[in-house]
Amino acid sequence: MENSKPVLDALNTLGIPFEHYTHVPVVSASDRYPLGLDFGAVVCKNLLVTTRNESRFLLCMLPCEKEADLKEMRTAFLTSRLCFASEDALKRLLDQKPGSVGVLSVINDRSRVCEVVLDASLKDAPRIAMHPGVNTETVVLSGQDLARFVRAYAFKLTYFSF
Numbered sequence: 621m622e623n624s625k626p627v628l629d630a631l632n633t634l635g636i637p638f639e640h641y642t643h644v645p646v647v648s649a650s651d652r653y654p655l656g657l658d659f660g661a662v663v664c665k666n667l668l669v670t671t672r673n674e675s676r677f678l679l680c681m682l683p684c685e686k687e688a689d690l691k692e693m694r695t696a697f698l699t700s701r702l703c704f705a706s707e708d709a710l711k712r713l714l715d716q717k718p719g720s721v722g723v724l725s726v727i728n729d730r731s732r733v734c735e736v737v738l739d740a741s742l743k744d745a746p747r748i749a750m751h752p753g754v755n756t757e758t759v760v761l762s763g764q765d766l767a768r769f770v771r772a773y774a775f776k777l778t779y780f781s782f
């Protein structure tokens with residue numbers, strides 16, 4: 621995508637309030653803190669995981685200090701073995717590359733294949749910082765507004781305690 625305009629336009633169309641910032645590239649969520657780019661919000665990492673045969677894709681967002689236990693997720697989501705999706709899948713499904721992936725990229729999932737999985741702690745978070753499709757920009761949304769966006773564009777939204 622390398623363009624935040626579709627996401628920003630969609631947020632405006634949905635009437636979702638947000639803050640928008642531009643900054644130096646941020647590839648890893650944990651890099652935000654030393655750069656002062658957390659904007660007083662929960663900083664999250666985003667992962668696209670899939671079954672080996674790519675029959676199911678889970679686009680996950682969790683606070684950067686948490687870890688995604690793929691074995692635990694496998695059991696909870698009743699899937700076969702999970703692994704991280706390939707760069708090809710990131711491009712094909714979300715029009716993204718590693719280091720820029722975010723839940724807001726679900727807007728590019730035209731086939732509505734990706735299931736969005738948000739950490740349960742984000743449901744009522746007042747401020748969550750995330751990429752709007754490019755790693756030189758950040759938008760800050762509330763957890764409830766993030767859920768509104770996801771429900772407008774995703775196949776399915778689930779909360780899970782990572």
